[in-house]
Amino acid sequence: MATVLGRSRVALTIVLALTLAVFAIGAASAMAHSPHAVYTMTNSPAGNAVKVFHRSAEGSLSPAGEFATGGVGSGTSLGNQGGLVLDRQLLFVVNAGSDSISSFRTTGHGLELIDTDPSGGDQPISLTVDDGLLYVLNAGGTANITGHTISRQGALSPLVGSTRPLSAPAPGPAQVSFEPRGRTLVVTEKDTNLIDTYEVDHRTGLASGPNAQPSAGATPFGFAFDKRGHLIVSEAFGGAVDASAVSSYDVDDGLIDPITSSAATSETAACWIVVTKNGRFAYTTNTGSASISGYSVSHGGELSLLDADGRTGLTGPGPIDMALTGSGRFLYSLNSGDGTISGFRVGADGSLSPIGGVGGLPAVVVSGLAAG
Secondary structure: OOOHHHHHEEEHHHHHHHHHHHHHHHEEEEEHOOOOEEEEEEEOOOOOOOEEEEEOOOOOOOEEEEOOOOOOOOOOOOOOOOOOOEEOOOOEEOOOOEEEEEEEEOOOOOOEEEEEOOOOOOOEEEEEOOOOOEEEEEEEOOOOEEEEEEEOOOEEEEOOOOOOOOOOOOOOEEEEEEOOOEEEEEEOOOOOOOEEEEEEEOOOOOOOEEEEEOOOOOEEEEEEOOOOOOOEEEEEEEHOOOEEEEEEEEOOOEEEEEEEEEOOOOOEEEEEEOOOOOEEEEEEEEEOOOOEEEEEEEEOHHHHHEEOOOEEOOOOOOOOEEEEEOOOOEEEEEEEEOOEEEEEEEOOOOOOOEEEEOOOOOOOOOEEEEOO
């Protein structure tokens, strides 16, 4: 009997140990993800900072602090997408006024500044991250893209030999981003109506290019990829009234091939793009119309407008950026006209239902939006 009891105690000890181990792994996994929060930057020339807003389970936002980047903003519109990028528990931010980029660790209490490093050019406006590699788009001076490596702790180091030009010294670039596989970088140029691609060596992280190709429509601006790698790009058409559109492309070995060319929004100045996690819907903010246009995205990348009038959602004046939460349940719009963030619940059919938002942001100069 004693032997049986002893074996029972040993078995119980093993079960408890395994349970605690599973719990510890789960806790570590939870800590590895960013908190439920929304982030934007002040872009202030007196000192750039990231404003943090806690996100409730219902999607409502409440202020959760302001955290200095260690750099300086420009104080003016950046005409960009991707000024803030959230990668798991790390947040990366451009400092356009001091030609630097900052990295933060997200915590339950806000943000912890890790590093602030030179961007490798003038006026950084957009960032993209893939598997420990960051590329920044520098729009000022002679515009370029430049690579940086990211340590496990989030520290940044310049990638020697990574700087590459755009199609021209000052083409009015808007965004840089990796495609989902991390093999190609894409840059949109507003002033030249070109889309640049760069092939990335997976061993060295160095990019070759650019391969400049014509956009399907005028003033290509923000873009995003669906889960099958289709490139979806907004087209502002120079801000012409009710003339903006969205196009989709196949991307293969650095070549882009239009799928849907300039599907009209019937709104003004489509500039920022997001795509839902399941790849079924794409949304663009129309800066001149204070609205969001939604599109369904087919398996093959074809686009269809969700609402005939192009108004899937109404925002505050001057929407300049958007962010979807990781779950895809909530969509937020940053509005430069009144310093607000508008919130929406994303329906299974792609519809947007307003859930309120927050105000008190510095109007006009705020830039970038990321959501965890």
